[in-house]
Amino acid sequence: MSKVPTGKIHRNAIVAGTAVKLGANVMKRRTQALLKQQDGDASARENEADEQAKIIFSALGRLKGTALKAAQMLALENTLLPEAYREQLNQACYRAPGLNRAVVRKVLMSQFGRAPEQLFSAFDYTPFAAASLGQVHRAVDKEGNTLAVKVQYPGIAESIRSDIATLSMVLKTVPTRFNFDNTLPEIELRLIEETDYELEFRRQEDFYASCDIENLRVLQPNSAYSSKRVISSPYVAGLHIDEWLDTDPPAAARNRVCQALCDLFFASVSRYGMLHADPNIGNFLVDQANQLVVLDFGCTVPVDPKTAAAFVALLQAYKAQDLAQVIHYFNLLYMNNQGDPDKMKANSLFLQYLAWQHKLLAATQFDFSAHPDYMAEGVTLAVDAHKYSDFPVCPSKEVLFLERVYYGYLQLFQRAGASVRFEIDTLFEAHANV
Ligand SMILES: Nc1ncnc2c1ncn2[C@@H]1O[C@H](COP(=O)(O)OP(=O)(O)O)[C@@H](O)[C@H]1O
Ligand SMILES: [Mg+2]
Structure with a gap:
């Protein structure tokens, strides 16, 4: 190790x-x-x-x-x-780096004042999964419930600043031509936040209390075995969403799981006011009843209501092919209101991008399996726009998180070949003053 x-x-x-x-x-x-x-x-x-x-x-x-x-x-x-x-x-x-037995024991002692053998009726010192800032162990509590216990690497919180400085140098x-200067300080902040498992615990609890999406589960974290450096939840026997897709599940199951994710996104921006902002494949399990389990609330960001309303209004404008509205909201979110509407209207790449967006949102139910290249087309358009566009795009920090999650989910839908409804018409009925 x-x-x-x-x-x-x-x-x-x-x-x-x-x-x-x-x-x-x-x-x-x-x-x-x-x-x-x-x-x-x-x-x-x-x-x-x-x-x-x-x-x-x-x-x-x-x-x-x-x-x-x-x-x-x-x-x-x-x-x-x-x-x-x-x-x-x-x-x-x-x-997976892997911590040895003595270190795991020491962390649990420091957090709960007792060794794993006293805390649990069973504790597996060999982690069953790697976490980015720690590792996850299976344990059984005194009541016989199986838990997933995430244990943070000792010293990781203290080393973030120097790690980021290192990364920036490298x-x-x-x-x-990619400039990471603006991204790295943001990542540093998020990482420091992610080492605070008490914060993650509260966010997971909030999500557990708010979440009302069909076919989607959030686990109630276990307070007896959670602390600043340890967080425990009920253990789920499931497969990561990519492993699950590899088992070739039927279309109905794939559609259900992806629909749950899509609904989660729109409920998060329009109702919950907070967003699970890490659409990494490792954060989604599919359980034995084919329900989607959302894990890992370490990167959960508050949703800025104005940005969220504008983001949805932009999607609605793509759907309605309302060019004036598209330009208004695109300018607001991605160009700091500095864009020239005439230039935008005349830009063929921009118009192609609108057509690409429209195709997805105009369908009552978009079937990614019937459009196997849909996301690849979008990426090509984005790359071309980056290279050749005559107007600079500088997305606001708030919209970057929405983007990352939304397009992250779309990538998953594409991979799953799912058929998904984008129910955006009635969100933010009263957004007239955005
Ligand atoms: N409750 C759970 N049941 C089953 N597996 C889990 C559970 N919680 C975490 N895991 C496993 O541990 C991995 C890492 O957990 P996660 O919370 O995503 O850590 P990190 O915050 O470091 O990304 C997950 O990808 C998953 O495989
Ligand atoms: Mg994770």
């Missing part, structure tokens, strides 16, 4: 090593490219990106914990990253 490196000197040595390797790698590539006179050759650049991605993520893998979580969040926010980076980021989500050495 490997240890999470927490010492600053140790960590800085890892960073320095990585930066040197990266520098050497870039130099080598440049020289080769010059020699072969193929500086502009796309496949050479792709190779370079590939090798750099590997070096970066081997460093992240050695830092573990926070770096992995940050990598995970970057993956969600950057559909524009080169393929090589995305692959490595996805792999990072599933890597990312600066990557020759890319």
Whole structure:
């Protein structure tokens, strides 16, 4: 079992090593490219990106914990990253570091004043799942209930600031047009929040109390076995949504699960006022009754009511093909109201994007299996817009979370080949003053 490196000197040595390797790698590539006179050759650049991605993520893998979580969040926010980076980021989500028995015991002692053997009638020291900032153990309480006990890595909370500084240094050495300067401070804040399992406990309780979606379950967290660094919930025998899809479930079950997720999104923005903002596949289980279980309330954000109403109004405008309204709300949410409506109207990429949105929302029931390339088309449009658009898009921070969840869910629906209803007409009836 490997240890999470927490010492600053140790960590800085890892960073320095990585930066040197990266520098050497870039130099080598440049020289080769010059020699072969193929500086502009796309496949050479792709190779370079590939090798750099590997070096970066081997460093992240050695830092573990926070770096992995940050990598995970970057993956969600950057559909524009080169393929090589995305692959490595996805792999990072599933890597399990593993704490030894003595450390697990020590954490539980420090949190509850008793060893696992006294706390529970059974406790499995071997974790059954990796968490991004910890690991999850199965236990049986004195009443005979099976629990999932998430135990945080000791020292992880203290190391976030230096991890993010490290990550920022590593990312600066990557020759890319993607700028992470604005994303990293936000990620740092979220991570610090995520180490507070008491906060996660309260959010999970709030969600448990509010959630009224058909075929969707939120677990009531267990207060007797939860603390600042440990959080426990009833154990669910289920499959991660991707593993479940691999079992080839019938269309009706896939539709039900995806509909539940879609309803959760719109209920969150219009009624709950809070959003489960981490649409990572690991956060959704499908239980034996084919119900969707939403896990992990570590990244739950309050929904800004004005942003949410404007976001829904924009979807309604796409649906109605109301160009003036689309421009109004798009400008508000994505262009800080600096956009020129005439330029937007004349931009063919923008018009194609509207048509893409309309296709989904205008259908009473959109069948992703009948449109296997729907999401890929959207990504291509977004990439092209990023490259060629003559107007700058700068989404507000509030809308970024809505985006991440909404498009994250759409990606899942596409993967599931589900048929989903987007019931947006009656949301925010009174949004006239947005
Ligand atoms: N109540 C539960 N029942 C079954 N498995 C669970 C439960 N809670 C967590 N897990 C497993 O542990 C993994 C990590 O838990 P999660 O809360 O998502 O941690 P993190 O906050 O670090 O992402 C999940 O992907 C899932 O496999
Ligand atoms: Mg999770």
